[in-house]
């Protein structure tokens with residue numbers, strides 16, 4: 001059960017410096033630019049959920065509002081900020097870096113912003129990566145490119161060595177753009193900072209192309225990613241319609257959450273089957289994938305399967321391998337399905353032309369679309385506001401059309417996935433006409 005205490009963001013101390021943003025925003029008491037400390041966003045979104053708690057209003061779980069404060073913790077002229085990107089690539093990383101630098105320079109007057117290269121590995125001095133001075137000129141056009149100008153990496157790093165480097169470089173704020181692992185890493189760095197009694201803030205901009213980090217609303221880059229995946233589904237549809245017994249398999253990202261598969265399939269209604277990690281399916285049996293697929297192809301001439309990479313893992317032998325960060329390597333569900341479908345159609349003496357599409361890396365590396373660019377820029381600004389006001393051990397997110405500050409332990413304590421009983425999955429079933437249960 002979530003409580004108000006779970007949502008309390010840690011701060012480094014009282015805010016005693018007047019925000020230089022006053023130059024830009026109206027000083028009227030009634031203006032809505034500054035966020036007040038009593039402005040909080042409800043965690044529950046229905047009357048039923050709130051009523052069930054039986055709590056007075058001021059004890060209900062609520063998020064802290066993200067945004068600029070009238071008074072801040074750090075004196076901009078004496079503040080140095082570090083930025084790092086970690087984990088896999090995702091559209092919009094450069095937009096976030098750019099907006100962080102511009103917000104710090106232009107609005108707060110923070111002149112000293114450095115970028116660490118190649119993720120947390122680049123923060124460990126012994127690895128020999130020099131820092132990059134991030135100026136408005138340096139970041140001016142980086143949003144036009146995909147990837148991250150700072151580079152990234154996986155693999156465990158020692159928080160003690162990382163904090164040593166922060167101290168050596170005299171850094172006051174570390175902004176981390178990365179996924180669930182990076183946020184766990186950020187929390188560990190924050191604990192090391194706390195144990196040394198230092199006033200260094202850590203604020204994260206959560207990155208997940210799969211949209212699987214909970215409590216932050218939709219993640220940046222997700223909408224660019226599923227739009228790109230939808231293009232591959234469209235291409236698959238064209239290919240299989242031209243073939244005899246055409247079956248297209250489009251493998252998209254989604255290790256534990258099938259959001260990209262669902263949204264990409266819904267974007268153009270060209271999918272016949274959507275297979276995601278959250279919904280188990282069988283191959284044989286009346287409602288298994290193979291007989292349903294054979295029927296669909298014989299009735300309509302072709303079929304397209306949208307396959308999230310983490311789907312159907314229970315059907316294939318487990319892969320014991322892990323990547324450098326300790327994440328399990330997934331079994332090759334696409335290869336397995338291609339093999340099984342080939343054998344099944346042969347057994348039925350049914351003609352088959354299979355086409356396989358794997359747009360994974362092409363999706364990760366594209367620049368953000370216009371909507372994601374806007375979102376990245378705004379998330380970055382909210383992260384800077386939070387950091388300058390002394391918030392730490394937190395990430396930014398967007399709930400109920402409001403930006404929020406969320407403690408890192410809260411977002412790393414669970415994950416976000418497609419509910420098989422929810423309205424998104426229902427929309428997918430309606431769009432594909434695949435049965436509720438494929439078992």
Ligand code: ATP
Pocket residue numbers: 086087088089119120121153154155156157178179180181182183184185186188207208209325327
């Ligand atoms: P994504 O999975 O979206 O690509 P991620 O941030 O989860 O992004 P990881 O490779 O898991 O990617 O982690 C990135 C960095 O975070 C690693 O270099 C590692 O130093 C650190 N990290 C990962 N997992 C943990 C953990 N459980 N505890 C502390 N640090 C971690």
Ligand code: MG
Pocket residue numbers: 087179180181327
């Ligand atoms: Mg991860």
